Amino acid sequence: MSTESMKKDYFKRNKWAYGLGGIGRDMSYTLVATFFITYVQFSGLGLSVAQFSVISMILIISRVWDAINDPIMGAIIENTKSRWGKFKPWILLGSLLTAIVIVLMFNVRPLGNDGWNFVIFFGVIYLLWEVSYTINDISYWSMLPALTSDTKKRNSITTLAVVFAGVGAFVANAIVTFLTVGNAVKGYAYISIVIAVFLVACQSLTVFGVKQPKIEVEPEENVTLKKMFNVIRKNDQLLWVVLAMLLYNVGSGIFIGLGYNFIYLELGYNGTLAVVFIASFGISHIGVQTVYPRLANKFGRKKLQFYSLLSVIVGYLFIFILDFIPFLPLTIVTICLFGFLVFGGQAIIYMILTINITNTVEYNEYKTGERNEAVIFSLRPFMAKMGSALQQGIVVLVLIISGIYSLSSNINILENQKNYFDSLSVSEQLEYKQNVLNKEKIFDHHEFSKLTEEEKDEYYEILAKVEYISQNGKEVMEIKNVADMHFKDQATTPMRLILRSSITFVPIILIFFCYFVLKSKFKIDEETYEKLIKDIKANKEATI
Numbered sequence: 001m002s003t004e005s006m007k008k009d010y011f012k013r014n015k016w017a018y019g020l021g022g023i024g025r026d027m028s029y030t031l032v033a034t035f036f037i038t039y040v041q042f043s044g045l046g047l048s049v050a051q052f053s054v055i056s057m058i059l060i061i062s063r064v065w066d067a068i069n070d071p072i073m074g075a076i077i078e079n080t081k082s083r084w085g086k087f088k089p090w091i092l093l094g095s096l097l098t099a100i101v102i103v104l105m106f107n108v109r110p111l112g113n114d115g116w117n118f119v120i121f122f123g124v125i126y127l128l129w130e131v132s133y134t135i136n137d138i139s140y141w142s143m144l145p146a147l148t149s150d151t152k153k154r155n156s157i158t159t160l161a162v163v164f165a166g167v168g169a170f171v172a173n174a175i176v177t178f179l180t181v182g183n184a185v186k187g188y189a190y191i192s193i194v195i196a197v198f199l200v201a202c203q204s205l206t207v208f209g210v211k212q213p214k215i216e217v218e219p220e221e222n223v224t225l226k227k228m229f230n231v232i233r234k235n236d237q238l239l240w241v242v243l244a245m246l247l248y249n250v251g252s253g254i255f256i257g258l259g260y261n262f263i264y265l266e267l268g269y270n271g272t273l274a275v276v277f278i279a280s281f282g283i284s285h286i287g288v289q290t291v292y293p294r295l296a297n298k299f300g301r302k303k304l305q306f307y308s309l310l311s312v313i314v315g316y317l318f319i320f321i322l323d324f325i326p327f328l329p330l331t332i333v334t335i336c337l338f339g340f341l342v343f344g345g346q347a348i349i350y351m352i353l354t355i356n357i358t359n360t361v362e363y364n365e366y367k368t369g370e371r372n373e374a375v376i377f378s379l380r381p382f383m384a385k386m387g388s389a390l391q392q393g394i395v396v397l398v399l400i401i402s403g404i405y406s407l408s409s410n411i412n413i414l415e416n417q418k419n420y421f422d423s424l425s426v427s428e429q430l431e432y433k434q435n436v437l438n439k440e441k442i443f444d445h446h447e448f449s450k451l452t453e454e455e456k457d458e459y460y461e462i463l464a465k466v467e468y469i470s471q472n473g474k475e476v477m478e479i480k481n482v483a484d485m486h487f488k489d490q491a492t493t494p495m496r497l498i499l500r501s502s503i504t505f506v507p508i509i510l511i512f513f514c515y516f517v518l519k520s521k522f523k524i525d526e527e528t529y530e531k532l533i534k535d536i537k538a539n540k541e542a543t544i
Helices: 003-033 036-042 049-078 088-107 113-146 151-180 184-209 225-234 236-266 271-290 292-299 301-321 332-368 373-377 379-402 409-422 426-438 453-463 480-485 493-521 526-543
Strands: 467-471 474-478
Touching (some): 003 113, 003 184, 036 049, 036 379, 036 409, 049 113, 049 379, 088 113, 113 151, 151 271, 151 292, 151 526, 184 409, 225 236, 225 332, 236 271, 236 379, 236 493, 271 292, 292 301, 292 332, 301 493, 332 373, 332 379, 332 526, 379 493, 409 453, 409 474, 409 480, 426 474
């Protein structure tokens, strides 16, 4: 077999082994980054507004601190020398540690000390997740530019990696939403185990399936902290693209971060409707990203940026005015219809940002003679985490200021009691139902000690309305209809307006500024990149 044929075979193998590895990664990331606040809000933990606020502050500070550490992890990877290369050992180690942490995160619920024990537990377990996921995330994405420097091949492998990452995010969103609404405690516990297994399996495929090609570069000295910061500081195109990425990450994440509250508040506490909503996200993301190479070849990245921005703005504006205009009712169909415009446009912008940051590796090589993939690509998760921190801050602020978090305590109690009731024996269930009618014993446990007598009486009234269905010789509590009575039906107009403004106007502003930065400051288009590659090759040949 010729050398050229071997390269083609390795490229196909690497493209699929690398791309498929992203499914489990993004399933695990979505479970924590997208759903942990929802888990705290709706899974029966019964945390107060103060405790919810403290958890949110811990989350934000941890994300910022972890983001700062990302370039350091990049430097560690750059200095790694092993027979597996510098990326694979960290990919495998990070995936194993992350799998263990997420199982603990959603299966351990220390609720003593009026809920403060869980706050302490969260601080420790979230820090462990940040460290373990960082190890995997930076090493995985840093491998991408090392797989090929050919423009078309890089577009192809990046597209597949992003598509499969989107598949992972979509699958996680769908199964979490479908299996946790109305059964949150057990649902999250089981799902975390399944996702942990998928994470390790998918990342093992990347570690053992990818055969990294040799790219001829000058031997690079070890990366010190000083050199790491110099690499970042001197790469002006890298700095502009990561700023754009930060704006994009915050803007694009708000709709999903608050989207479940939007669905539950406007349409009802219904997992099926939420799955349909997230399906529109998944189909539009995956569909658009699949055809991205053809769109990029036809229009070029600059035109695609503009068309994508228009799609995003139009989609968000129509979502805001739903139900305010008679011929545009607020239904799951109209939300998904205009969601396609939003998610499709955002998917293209994300692809462009990923390609742009990848191309700054060659820009760095052109300027300095060194590639430093791990340091450069550490800024992708750096900005993702900074964006996540800011996004989570906005989400929590909206939930608290609007009063939605306090209102959701009704669902929290229902989920808590469903998990408890479903675990009882038949005789214990009969006693439980009698206690509800008598308004006694159920809320005497220490975990409810902070409830006032008025609050206990209100929750007894709520529990008196739930329905029970027979299943395997026992009864299970059905809470969805009652949840709607005490969440959707009690939501006020100001709550709805604050929520809707937050998921539409804030993203429009942030994504517009992302577009402005790329248009005015980022100069590595397709033509410039090809020139960089030719100049790098010429410089290497001149030194031989």
